Amino acid sequence: MDAWGHGDFLCRNYILNGLSDTLYNVYSLATTARALWESLEKKYKTEDAGLKKFIVGKFLDFKMVDSKTVMNQVQEFQMILHDLHAEGMKLSESFQVAAMIEKLPPLWKDFKNYLKHKRKEMGLEDLMSD
Structure with a gap:
């Protein structure tokens, strides 16, 4: 051979x-x-397009809840973002930050409003350290 x-x-x-x-x-x-x-x-x-739609659906449907720790949910959200990137769908960092702020759980409403009204643009690392 x-x-x-x-x-x-x-x-x-x-x-x-x-x-x-x-x-x-x-x-x-x-x-x-x-x-x-x-x-x-x-x-x-050929099923690639279906996978992309599924991941986008997960991204859009994702909502944080008060019954789980925020850090665990942030990690879950970051995995969805990673899946989006792996499928070639790029999102700007400012969009990712805004989406993460919007998805904070209901009890975090005051902190969410505080973050929304900050004048300085934040990166993902800034958001995690706030």
């Missing part, structure tokens, strides 16, 4: 190893790693 054939064999089996049993049975028929990769990409890349 030549080097290319050995590399292709390893790569193909590495990809197959990451699949569930049912998907393995479907995709194990691919003869090369490239054919396998292209087949998977064709099937699952």
